[in-house]
Amino acid sequence: MQSSIEETIPAGDAGYKPAGWGELLSGKNGLYALALAGGVTLHAVNMYIATTVMPSVVQDIGGMDFYAWATTLFVVTSILGAALTARLLKSAGPRGAYVVATLLFAAGTLISSLAINMPVMLVGRSVQGLGGGFLYALAYGLTRVVLPERLWGRAIGLISAMFGVATLIGPAIGGIFAEYGAWRAAFWSLLPVSGLFAVVAFATMPRSSWDKNERVSIPVLQLILLTGAVLAVSAGSLSQETLWKIVGLGAAIFMIAVIAVVDRDAKARLLPRRSFSLSMPLGALYLTIALLMLSMQPEIYVPYLLQHLHDQSPLWAGYLAALMAIGWTVASFLSSKWQEKGGDKLVVAGPILALAGLVLLAIFLPVHGNGNWSLLAPVCLGLILIGFGIGLAWPSLVTRVYQSAPSTEQDLAAGGMTTVQLFAIAFGTACAGMVANFAGIAVPGGVEGAANASLGLSVIFALAPAIAIAVAFRVNRITGGKG
Template sequence: MQSNTHQTLASNSENAASAGDEEVPAGWGDLLSGKNGVYALALAGGVTLHAVNMYIATTVMPSVIAEIGGLDFYAWATTLFVVASILGAALTAKLLKRSGPRSAYVIATLLFGTGTLICSLAINMPVMLVGRSVQGLGGGFLYALAYGLTRIVLPERLWGRAIGLISAMFGVATLVGPAIGGAFAEYSAWRAAFWSLLPFAGMFALVAYLTLPRSSWDKNERSSVPFLQLALLTGAVLAVSAGSLSADLKWNMAGLAAGLGMIACITAIERKAGARLLPRKSFNIATPLGALYLTIALLMASMQPEIFVPYLLQKLHAQSPLWAGYLAALMAIGWTAASFLSSRWHEKRGDRLVLGGPLLVLIGLILLAVFLPVHGAGDWTLLLPICLGLILIGFGIGLAWPSLVTRVYQSAPATEQDLAAGGMTTVQLFAMAFGTACAGMVANFAGIADPGGVGGASSAALWLAGVFALAPALCIVIALKVVRLTGAKH
């Protein structure tokens, strides 16, 4: 099946390179020039829209609340956005199959633009929540389509470079998004922050309409929408998110148990369902896809303590909000740098990258566990190892990412390539949402709010880094299985 998949991809893609070209290492010039460059612009641009919007919205939400109210629903502006993004990613294979690459991308961009417009015109929090949900749906489509269309419009030898570029866009957004949102918030112009995204959405939709193919050479099997699994997936995220909002540990654990129970139900349903959320055998870690998806989920969960890093840097290490925010962004910078480097290395050193990535993440979290809880009052002898730890966490994820994503493409059956690409984004977003909720539970349990203060912050820093270090430790074990199952084939 592996050989047949590669033959199908090479023979049917209008951009596939000749056999001789496949032997030539792909450079950035190959990806960013000519028609490939236009494709890369459209795909990376859509992801950038989605990612920048996430950080802009987070930055301006205090200003939004000050004008239209709705403090009680503050957290749900993010929760509903993430849930809708997961649904968009899960439905991408169906959209791509039914509409084709060009129309699918345009539809996704229009949804994103519509949601953005609704947010900019919101007169109260319910309207804002509707806008955020529509934004999230369009953004989830754009994110999953970037991965799905990579293998359709680009030759296989450029996949690693393209995935590295797409992955790096989240790092870029981490730096650009808060700056844009902060500038508009500073002048009480949060509506303009949303409006600023609309011209770019229109531009990328136009580029996609003019350049992407109308239909795909990829003839995947027809599949139905997995409504039951999607409902359970949504319920799992909402349950864990709702549980994490409470300061009562009993409610935290109840939400977590409900979420895990729904995941168990999805696993059981997927084994026999005709309409699937992920390709066949994806919930079996003895298979290549199962091991790959679990590795991706664990890596995503590993970085979720980052949501508390700005607060902990301010409380324990006397950093200003601006500096704390940019120091926390070191994780994204590490991911971006590694994504560019590993997209070149993964062809010859893929196994080492898959194993080395989780190891670097583990080392980074250990550094945070040792140095972040100490009350340093701005002492750079403590801040430097903290910064190194943040960089290593992001660098480790970015190092392994292109090899993992490429192996997902190469391990999926030829008839389930779209499902595999959309499923990868679904797993990533779900792991982020689940990990964020769990980070909230751990921080509350450790006393970040009660008793709070320096003591509570120090305890939370230690517990967050220590508990989440289990994720990359387990990931190393699963990565060994990934190399055994896929290394010889790649």
């Protein structure tokens, strides 16, 4: 996005200089930060509400086999929203884009709240995801447009921290309503907040920040392939036959490979040039981001597993599952300060901590504990470590994406980062559904199925941070200690 806002980057701000929180949160910068962080907060609170109430949803309207689909389709449409954000910004500007995104989000929320069966719920979650994808991508895409470079690290830390705010609000809303058998009201509670945010964004964000003559292209084929890859895994997860699960996973891998080939020479690209090459900074950075996102995808089943294996109420299961995001939030604040002197160490330490957390889950989560805190305590520590590890590396990784992108592909790099993150989440939740169904979470179900699923999820997804450790060392070698 080529900014037309005169005050976006004042004279003398071209070079990166450390800045404090006071500068970010005061004056015009503070208004922009409020809007950027507010949209992400709305998106994140919804995610934790949905995660917390899903066990109650399937108990009420059925569809346990499609449990992971409610998250997978939400994230798939979020990818589409993120990819279409540039087009939306060009046609509506930041102010209009935020209003459109919020209205879509609210419409999906209403449909979800009225669902009488799982297909209707999936439609609602899909519409919700489209609006949420816009909100999320707008925050990252506009950070470098409305704020000076010296505030990017702080702003990214603030945006990431909103997931921590969501962990305090989302599980409480979802858990309290779920305990009273009123999960629909949890979704209804988001509607007035959505309306209020639309008003705030309209009053705060600039009318225009785009060069109207700039051509915006949409990588239609690549987006179709991305969607197909996720749906292939999701479809495979529904079959009880191992062969079909392998076919679904193989088809997904094939489509990802085709994307790499198509995107290389396409006029409308999904990612900047050479982003699929690990010899290039963006390629290594995007892969690290994707692997870290995969590390946390067992999270979608954690409330269900805590309720069935450790006798936790919906409210407490939601809060304990949110420990991962709390760890991310705390680490993001610390990392945004530490990255100025120790960014390389943070990039490596992050996946190491995430791996340690998944190992703890593999050992303690599958044990039927009847609420025994000698088992719950290490489970909680594992969840915190996963989130803390991701949050520790995150600001450094995002800042390096901004700094490593060619000047002519800054917008594509920023949007690509969101696309990679969301695709990793969608692909990860689809794989989580496959692993959980294969392990027997639906059939035979019960304690045995939950125990098998928790072990399978922890072990399989521990591969992601293990690989990320090796890639992180490469990131440090080829990015020259940036960020």
